[in-house]
Amino acid sequence: MDDLHTSADKLHTSADELTRRAVDYISGLFSGNAGGHDAAHTMRVYRNALRILEEEPGADREVVLLAALLHDADDHKLFATKDNANARRFLAANGVPEERADRICEVINAVSFSANRGRVPYSVEGRIVQDADRLDAMGAIGVARTFAYGGEHGRPLGDSVQHFYDKLLLLKGLMNTETGNRLAERRHAFLEAFLKELEEEGGKESI
Numbered sequence: 001m002d003d004l005h006t007s008a009d010k011l012h013t014s015a016d017e018l019t020r021r022a023v024d025y026i027s028g029l030f031s032g033n034a035g036g037h038d039a040a041h042t043m044r045v046y047r048n049a050l051r052i053l054e055e056e057p058g059a060d061r062e063v064v065l066l067a068a069l070l071h072d073a074d075d076h077k078l079f080a081t082k083d084n085a086n087a088r089r090f091l092a093a094n095g096v097p098e099e100r101a102d103r104i105c106e107v108i109n110a111v112s113f114s115a116n117r118g119r120v121p122y123s124v125e126g127r128i129v130q131d132a133d134r135l136d137a138m139g140a141i142g143v144a145r146t147f148a149y150g151g152e153h154g155r156p157l158g159d160s161v162q163h164f165y166d167k168l169l170l171l172k173g174l175m176n177t178e179t180g181n182r183l184a185e186r187r188h189a190f191l192e193a194f195l196k197e198l199e200e201e202g203g204k205e206s207i
């Protein structure tokens with residue numbers, strides 16, 4: 001962020017410029033974190049959201065993209081912030097009006113799997129970002145992230161495999177958008193193929 005910008009300049013920040021600044025902001029926020037919730041995860045969620053947006057013309061594009069970019073900026077596993085403080089700091093510093101920041105934070109708060117116990121976000125923007133985030137827990141990326149997270153927390157490989165059954169295999173049935181559903185098919189099939197192969201090699205009891 002550039003302190004030399006006057007507030008009048010900030011009001012005229014283009015959507016693309018705002019997105020670019022959000023990418024810089026989250027890169028700084030996550031620097032040094034090698035876990036599954038890092039800047040690369042955020043960028044994959046952002047790209048998933050862009051794909052889903054192509055088929056959801058009624059959605060507020062700026063809200064979706066900023067929520068996708070900021071969705072883990074206050075993740076409780078990484079930051080001890082309250083009330084989306086990191087996300088709000090970025091939005092306020094870039095002249096995003098408070099009511100719009102509230103909407104973006106509502107979307108962010110509707111996305112979390114654990115916090116929402118399977119409740120479907122009421123806004124189309126929330127449903128898109130939730131799908132975008134969930135897609136990143138599936139497929140080859142999902143496998144890599146699950147074992148990286150387990151390793152980081154000192155868990156045996158078998159515990160990470162259990163996570164497939166407890167959460168990852170359920171995600172396909174929880175997608176909100178048509179695009180999300182379609183993208184989830186292939187990623188789900190890969191999770192199943194991985195587990196089948198693991199079974200061939202001795203199953204989770206063997207690891």
Ligand code: NI
Pocket residue numbers: 037041045071072133
């Ligand atoms: Ni996430």
